[in-house]
Amino acid sequence: MKAVVITAFGKPDVLRVETRPRPTIVANQVLIQVKAAGINRPDIFQRKGYYPAPKDVVQDIPGLEVAGVVIEVGSGVRWEIGDEVCCLVAGGGYAEFVAVDADSCLPLPVGLTFAEAASLPETLFTVWDNVFRRGELQRDEHILIHGGAGGIGSTAIQLAKAFGARVSATAGSDEKCKYCRDLGADRVFNYKEQDFEQLLEEEGVDLVLDSIAGDYFEKHLNILRPDGRLVQINAAQGKRVSLDISKLMQKRLIITGSTLRARDLSFKAQLARDVQKAIWPILGHTFKPQVYRSFPFTEAAEAHSLLENGDVFGKLVLIF
Numbered sequence: 001m002k003a004v005v006i007t008a009f010g011k012p013d014v015l016r017v018e019t020r021p022r023p024t025i026v027a028n029q030v031l032i033q034v035k036a037a038g039i040n041r042p043d044i045f046q047r048k049g050y051y052p053a054p055k056d057v058v059q060d061i062p063g064l065e066v067a068g069v070v071i072e073v074g075s076g077v078r079w080e081i082g083d084e085v086c087c088l089v090a091g092g093g094y095a096e097f098v099a100v101d102a103d104s105c106l107p108l109p110v111g112l113t114f115a116e117a118a119s120l121p122e123t124l125f126t127v128w129d130n131v132f133r134r135g136e137l138q139r140d141e142h143i144l145i146h147g148g149a150g151g152i153g154s155t156a157i158q159l160a161k162a163f164g165a166r167v168s169a170t171a172g173s174d175e176k177c178k179y180c181r182d183l184g185a186d187r188v189f190n191y192k193e194q195d196f197e198q199l200l201e202e203e204g205v206d207l208v209l210d211s212i213a214g215d216y217f218e219k220h221l222n223i224l225r226p227d228g229r230l231v232q233i234n235a236a237q238g239k240r241v242s243l244d245i246s247k248l249m250q251k252r253l254i255i256t257g258s259t260l261r262a263r264d265l266s267f268k269a270q271l272a273r274d275v276q277k278a279i280w281p282i283l284g285h286t287f288k289p290q291v292y293r294s295f296p297f298t299e300a301a302e303a304h305s306l307l308e309n310g311d312v313f314g315k316l317v318l319i320f
Contacts, residue, residue, distance in 0.1 A: 003095035004300040004318070006060045009049030012304040017297070020061070023092070023099035030079050030102050031072035036118035036294070037093040038065040039303055039316040040151060041234075042261065046091075047304065053091035054262050063093020064261065066100075067108060067117035068320075077102035084108035088121035088268060090261055094300060096320050103269035106276050109283045116289040119315035123155040124275050125268070126233060126260055131156055131209055132163070132278075134256050135231045139164030141206040144196070144223070146216070148185060149176035151315045152233070154290045156209055157183045159279070162286040168205065170196055172310065179313050183290075197223055209233065217241035224253055232257030290314025 005018045025031050043062040045051035053059050067086040070079050079085065085105040092098050108117050131137050143160050147153040148169030160167045161184035168187040169180045177188040189196045197219040204225040210216060214237025220230050221244065228251060248255070260268075279287060290313065295303040297318045307316055 001096040002297070002320075003061050003092075004063075004297055006047050006062060009047065012047070012301040012308070014047065015301045015304060017300075020095065022097050025072055025074045025099045027075045028077060028102050029074045029099050030070045030077055030085075030105065032066060032068040032085065032087065032098050032100055032105075033071045034066045034068040034093070034096055034098055034320045035114035036067050036320065037063045037095075037297070037318045038118045038120070038122055038151075039300075039307060039318060040064055040122050041307070042122075043094075044304055044308060051261075057091035059091070061092045061095055063091065063095070063098075063318075064089055065118055065121040066093045066098055067114040068098075070105075071097075074102070079105060084114075086117040086121055088125050088260075088272070094297065094318060101265045101269065104265065104272050106272055106280070109280060111284050112289065115291055115294045115317045115319060118317050119151070119289050119291050122260075123151045123315070124279060125271050126152055127156045127159055127209075128275050128278065129260065129271055130231045130233055130258060131160065131207070133274075134258060135207045135209065135229050137163070137165055137207050140166065142166040142168065142204070142225075143207040143209065144200065144205045144220075145169045145185075145209050146191075146212050147171070148180035148183075148188060149313050151290070152209075152211065153180070154183055154314045155287075157185050158287045161185075162282055168196070168200060176313065204228075207231065211235075212237050213241060214238040218244070221247050221251075221253065224251060226251045227253075229254045229256065233259075291317055293317075294319050 003020045070083040087105040145156045149171045167185045169185040170191045180188040200223045208220045211234035213235035292314045294317045
């Protein structure tokens with residue numbers, strides 16, 4: 001099979017197409033002929049050497065989400081050859097074939113293309129687990145979402161609105177701010193020109209979905225209402241922060257966070273079931289995939305460059 005391989009740690013041009021053996025499957029797995037693979041920032045971190053795959057996963061083929069056709073089935077699975085599915089994977093998604101845990105697969109949503117379906121698993125699983133499970137977002141609560149124009153942000157805005165929350169978001173340009181408003185955000189702040197802390201401190205928020213950390217951490221403690229929750233999913237500005245314990249106690253705040261890639265298969269299988277039950281019925285209606293651009297898999301380096309430059313609204317996808 002053809003696969004996009006990280007030939008060395010570095011810039012996008014280290015991604016090369018090579019020939020690799022087709023994966024073999026074991027019990028409770030299926031082999032997917034990949035039609036499309038979503039691109040995510042963790043793929044960039046892996047390419048740079050900052051985010052290695054789990055030990056039991058192929059190390060030099062990135063890719064955390066795919067959509068395609070089941071062509072082989074192992075024992076004990078509910079899928080059949082020919083089924084169209086999308087799936088969260090721990091690595092190896094940038095390839096023509098990938099062996100996956102059968103219980104982590106979801107049926108291709110009705111009316112969606114393979115490219116649209118491939119843009120879903122990583123962001124949907126991340127948002128559902130962190131916003132609705134860990135963050136316990138409730139109807140009529142107020143959530144702040146950073147990076148609203150990105151893959152995670154565009155997903156979080158739509159889902160928070162679909163389930164009745166009030167949404168504030170940040171983005172890095174006026175065009176991206178408009179995009180967030182078009183997705184349903186009630187208020188959007190251009191973080192290059194506006195101080196979200198100053199503008200939200202009086203009103204307050206119940207939940208923050210944060211991928212920034214650094215000096216944003218203290219700002220979040222200031223704007224969170226009593227019993228508020230801060231959920232960390234990345235630390236783009238730095239992982240070490242200063243915490244005022246008295247403020248944490250006085251407001252009864254909850255600070256939590258998570259990563260998804262290394263979680264065990266049983267966790268991901270249950271998350272897949274939860275996502276299918278909660279989100280599949282609203283796909284194409286109150287929630288729509290946001291595919292900004294699709295690339296042939298041979299142009300993976302160009303796709304990574306575009307994502308790193310930040311000129312992306314929603315998700316990028318590779319086509320096989």
